[in-house]
Amino acid sequence: MIYHIPDDLLAALDAANHILCVSHVNADGDAYGSVLGMTHLLHLMGKRAVAAMPDPMIPDFTFLPGAAAILAPDAVADDYDLIVCLDMSSPDRMGTVFDPARHAAIPLVVIDHHITNTRFGAANWVEAGCAATSQMLVYLADALGIALDLPLAQCLLTGVVTDTLCFRTSNTTPEVLEAAMHLQRAGANLAATVQRTLNRLPFSTLPLWSQVLAGARLESGVAWVTVSQAQLRAAGHADDDSRLNSILSSVNEADMSAVFTEKFTAQGAPTVECSFRAKPGFTVGDLAFQLGGGGHAPASGCTLAGDLEAVVAHVVPLMIAARQQQAITEPHA
Secondary structure, eight states, X not given: OOOOOOHHHHHHHHHOSEEEEEOOSSOOHHHHHHHHHHHHHHHHTTOEEEEEOSSOOOGGGTTSTTGGGOBOGGXXXXXXXXXXXXXXXXXXXXXXXXXXXXXXXXXXXXXXXXTTOOOOSSEEEEOTTSSOHHHHHHHHHHHHTOOOOHHHHHHHHHHHXXXXXXXXXXXXXXXXXXXXXXXXXTTOOHHHHHHHHTXXXXXXXXXXXXXXXXXXXXXXXXXXXXXXXXXXXHHTOSSOOTHHHHHHHTOTTOSEEEEEEEEEOTTOOEEEEEEEEEOTTOOOHHHHHHTTOEEOSSEEXXXXXXXXXXXXXHHHHHHHHHHHHHHHHSOOO
16 A cells, blocks of 8 residues: 655655654553654754653653653743644644644644544644554655664554554554564564563552452443542552553453543543543444544544543443444444
């Protein structure tokens, strides 16, 4: 498959000299892999580029080349020629890295693989057929005539591996595997990448899961759990773990699953982070988009205002209705 990189995006990258690369809140491996990979790619082009993230660095990804130089929101300047937004479907996903009062005049370009992308940039390259934004950057480097070196390859392989759960998701195509082989040939270590990302977790995850999974629910083909801040504190766990949904999505009787995590805004208002998964043949991307979020057909999410109980009471019936409608329109074996 040949992916077309928009000419206006290539022109914007060529014209800019001082560039900010940013990825999304609640970052994952593809967020870190793509933002650090893009920053390094721009360095190889002779550009002055920096990376910034809206949240504190996740320890699992500190091994990535360039991770120590990632800027916190309060260290972000206002004199960039261009802002490259990676792996995010809407501008709010930049969190406080983007300050409209200081950055509104700076053009944005978007590089993303989410089908729900709102194309909010002056130039947008959205490839829903790619399993990871990091995969797209393999093609961008090739289009720019930039040879992959080890730091760039390691960042991009991390994004590809984590977003495909080591090539186990339904969007793992031959093109994904070819991109991964290309990155390995450039020196990236697949076994070490898997070990440092997917095959590790802090001990505090175990007491958290023991609490959370005890309250798991299953109704009409939809499984879900809730994660409260009290449970997180009791387990000594800093945050929820995305692998909870991988456990739920493996339940035989569930075609869709959700993890609802209690959060609070800086002002103390309750919100709930909703993370959805669907088995092959079912989709949750449309549901997330309708609720103001985004993502992919098999994996998506959103954040809703309200307390945990109220949000679950609102969202679970929507999931059950979506699952029942999809089962009727697309019969499954």
